[in-house]
Amino acid sequence: MIYFTDGTKESFLTAFLAAYSDDEAYITSSQAQLALGQKSVFVGANPARAARAEQRLLSFDKDCIEELTMLLRSGEPEREQLAFGYLKFLSEERRPVRGMLAKSEVLAAQECLARVTREIHRLHGFVRFLECESGALYAPIVPKADICDLLVPHFQKRLQGIPFVLHDVPRKKAAVCDGKRCFAAPLEQAQIVLSASETQWQQLWRKYYQSVNLPSREKLKQIRGNMPVRYWRVLTELH
Amino acid sequence: MIDAKRLQILTEAARFDVSCSSSGSARKNAGGMGNGYAAGLCHSFTPDGRCVSLLKILMSNDCVFACKYCMNRCDLDVPRASATPEEIAELTTDFYKRNYIEGLFLSSAIVKSPNYTMELLLRTVKLLRQTYRFFGYIHVKGIPYADDGLVEEAARYADRMSFNIELPSEKSLKLLAPQKSKEGLLVPMRTLEKKREIFREERPKELFLPAGQTTQLIVGATPETDGAIVRLSERLYRGAKLKRVYYSSYLPMVHDSLLPDRPAGQLREHRLYQADWLLRFYGFTADEIAPEGENLPLDIDPKCAWALRNLQYFPVEVNRAPLELLLRVPGVGGRSADKILKAQRYTRLTFDDLKKMRVVLKRARHFLTADGKYYGAKDLQTVRGLLAVAEQSGTCEQLSLFDHATAYSALTGEF
Ligand code: SF4
Numbered sequence: 001m002i003y004f005t006d007g008t009k010e011s012f013l014t015a016f017l018a019a020y021s022d023d024e025a026y027i028t029s030s031q032a033q034l035a036l037g038q039k040s041v042f043v044g045a046n047p048a049r050a051a052r053a054e055q056r057l058l059s060f061d062k063d064c065i066e067e068l069t070m071l072l073r074s075g076e077p078e079r080e081q082l083a084f085g086y087l088k089f090l091s092e093e094r095r096p097v098r099g100m101l102a103k104s105e106v107l108a109a110q111e112c113l114a115r116v117t118r119e120i121h122r123l124h125g126f127v128r129f130l131e132c133e134s135g136a137l138y139a140p141i142v143p144k145a146d147i148c149d150l151l152v153p154h155f156q157k158r159l160q161g162i163p164f165v166l167h168d169v170p171r172k173k174a175a176v177c178d179g180k181r182c183f184a185a186p187l188e189q190a191q192i193v194l195s196a197s198e199t200q201w202q203q204l205w206r207k208y209y210q211s212v213n214l215p216s217r218e219k220l221k222q223i224r225g226n227m228p229v230r231y232w233r234v235l236t237e238l239h
Numbered sequence: 240m241i242d243a244k245r246l247q248i249l250t251e252a253a254r255f256d257v258s259c260s261s262s263g264s265a266r267k268n269a270g271g272m273g274n275g276y277a278a279g280l281c282h283s284f285t286p287d288g289r290c291v292s293l294l295k296i297l298m299s300n301d302c303v304f305a306c307k308y309c310m311n312r313c314d315l316d317v318p319r320a321s322a323t324p325e326e327i328a329e330l331t332t333d334f335y336k337r338n339y340i341e342g343l344f345l346s347s348a349i350v351k352s353p354n355y356t357m358e359l360l361l362r363t364v365k366l367l368r369q370t371y372r373f374f375g376y377i378h379v380k381g382i383p384y385a386d387d388g389l390v391e392e393a394a395r396y397a398d399r400m401s402f403n404i405e406l407p408s409e410k411s412l413k414l415l416a417p418q419k420s421k422e423g424l425l426v427p428m429r430t431l432e433k434k435r436e437i438f439r440e441e442r443p444k445e446l447f448l449p450a451g452q453t454t455q456l457i458v459g460a461t462p463e464t465d466g467a468i469v470r471l472s473e474r475l476y477r478g479a480k481l482k483r484v485y486y487s488s489y490l491p492m493v494h495d496s497l498l499p500d501r502p503a504g505q506l507r508e509h510r511l512y513q514a515d516w517l518l519r520f521y522g523f524t525a526d527e528i529a530p531e532g533e534n535l536p537l538d539i540d541p542k543c544a545w546a547l548r549n550l551q552y553f554p555v556e557v558n559r560a561p562l563e564l565l566l567r568v569p570g571v572g573g574r575s576a577d578k579i580l581k582a583q584r585y586t587r588l589t590f591d592d593l594k595k596m597r598v599v600l601k602r603a604r605h606f607l608t609a610d611g612k613y614y615g616a617k618d619l620q621t622v623r624g625l626l627a628v629a630e631q632s633g634t635c636e637q638l639s640l641f642d643h644a645t646a647y648s649a650l651t652g653e654f
Pocket of ligand 1: 305
């Protein structure tokens with residue numbers, strides 16, 4: 001049976017209980033998974049049941065709900081199923097299992113978590129702010145995982161007092177820091193007016209990027225590994 | 240704002256410094272802009288595969304010295320440029336604000352005199368820290384033969400400093416950089432390190448080069464062997480307590496009868512980084528890595544070469560091996576060793592388990608048993624041949640496997 005969720009943690013935990021004893025269970029929030037002839041059910045969030053499942057899981061491993069949240073943020077098509085496999089195994093073992101890497105469900109979940117952590121780290125470097133007329137900074141980002149808000153503390157520490165916006169363009173939402181408070185907000189399209197010197201700084205940056213390169217040593221394959229193509233769109237130096 | 244032309248001259252001349260890392264400092268933002276990121280952070284990668292983390296720039300390329308290998312030497316007719324401390328400070332903070340960079344790597348040719356130059360560098364870092372309230376990463380080059388007092392003052396504002404040795408022996412220095420000497424470079428490094436020690440013990444709250452010192456060696460311009468270079472690095476790590484030694488394979492930029500006309504191979508540089516990694520993280524000594532008068536083999540990595548010379552330690556049983564021994568198995572790096580140690584606690588690992596855990600076995604299988612089973616080749620000749628093949632097909636894959644912790648330098652050589 002396919003269990004469809006609405007993508008939230010509560011809906012997932014409700015589905016987790018419903019699917020627990022079903023050996024053929026497949027949990028997903030993506031309609032694309034629907035195959036003809038397969039039985040399916042939509043499981044909305046049931047707060048009471050979700051809370052019960054959460055308590056039970058926490059009693060086995062106090063960090064597993066944090067892991068679940070990160071898995072669901074990963075943006076990977078198999079995320080719910082991956083979390084299901086991991087948490088089901090955890091419930092059978094009744095103790096933390098994250099070190100049992102020879103078990104495929106554990107390895108898959110841990111690798112997915114590592115990918116999310118890595119993306120957060122990488123984006124700390126691959127964000128490009130544009131300076132607006134008001135002095136505020138605006139950066140469009142295209143992360144694979146839903147991590148816009150998780151990038152905020154890093155920049156908040158650095159930019160003390162300068163207002164900034166991180167705009168997750170595909171997800172149409174933003175993390176906004178007005179210099180004091182930070183909050184999340186839906187954002188379709190940003191209307192910004194650039195500061196007078198913004199274009200000049202961008203040009204100097206492009207010039208710098210070209211100047212430090214050693215043209216005799218092209219290694220494009222390696223670059224794609226270190227700086228995935230999905231981020232290139234917003235990297236000023238590449239345009 | 241600095242103009243594009245000068246920016247180009249001053250940064251093109253700085254790119255031969257391969258040190259790119261912004262790691263090792265957790266400086267806090269004390270009410271301004273910026274802070275340290277202890278693990279280091281890459282902001283971009285250039286088409287040559289190198290990480291861009293710092294704004295690398297010279298104060299000036301107008302040198303009074305004449306090191307033969309250098310584009311800035313005084314007897315060459317090349318465009319000259321200089322920037323003011325204000326221009327550098329503005330450029331750094333404006334780049335930093337837009338998240339282009341992690342900080343500044345400030346170097347310079349020797350303008351007028353060593354002291355004059357060191358004073359310029361000092362003025363720039365002071366301006367950044369005090370007036371611009373900039374707390375991001377700053378790496379400042381130490382100018383050889385400048386007064387200790389100036390160098391030490393710069394060290395109070397910088398996160399890292401470096402004196403570049405460039406040529407791995409006194410003889411080569413005499414020949415190619417006649418105004419420099421090995422002692423002239425090593426003495427200030429030692430003095431700084433002593434000072435650092437004193438600060439750490441007596442004034443632990445005050446920062447004094449939190450990210451330590453580094454240096455750079457040019458490989459392939461002069462006849463020193465890898466064995467000699469690895470020994471020099473070992474002394475620099477264990478004696479002078481340097482944080483990193485960078486290797487830069489020689490690229491001819493100026494013609495000189497004393498220098499080779501062709502660039503040195505990058506594979507050699509890569510092998511040196513691998514050997515360096517063995518020194519720093521895997522507990523190897525220079526003696527184990529390469530005999531004094533020899534080069535590292537190019538067809539296999541230095542750990543494989545060591546293992547083949549020391550078959551008495553192998554095969555190692557993964558279920559019993561401690562970390563030090565696992566790290567000596569060819570093809571097993573820090574991350575794989577870590578996975579193995581974690582998983583060992585729950586189950587007796589078989590080869591299948593290792594595969595499932597994505598431990599790369601191409602090389603390792605010749606040196607391991609898992610649950611008593613051995614899947615490697617039977618004799619030494621075959622092993623060496625297979626390792627060389629694994630190496631050829633594996634190099635690219637390996638480089639792209641670098642994770643975030645090491646990606647800031649695809650040059651680091653972890654394997
Ligand atoms: S002192 Fe430095 S800049 Fe001057 S010629 Fe020598 S290497 Fe070049």
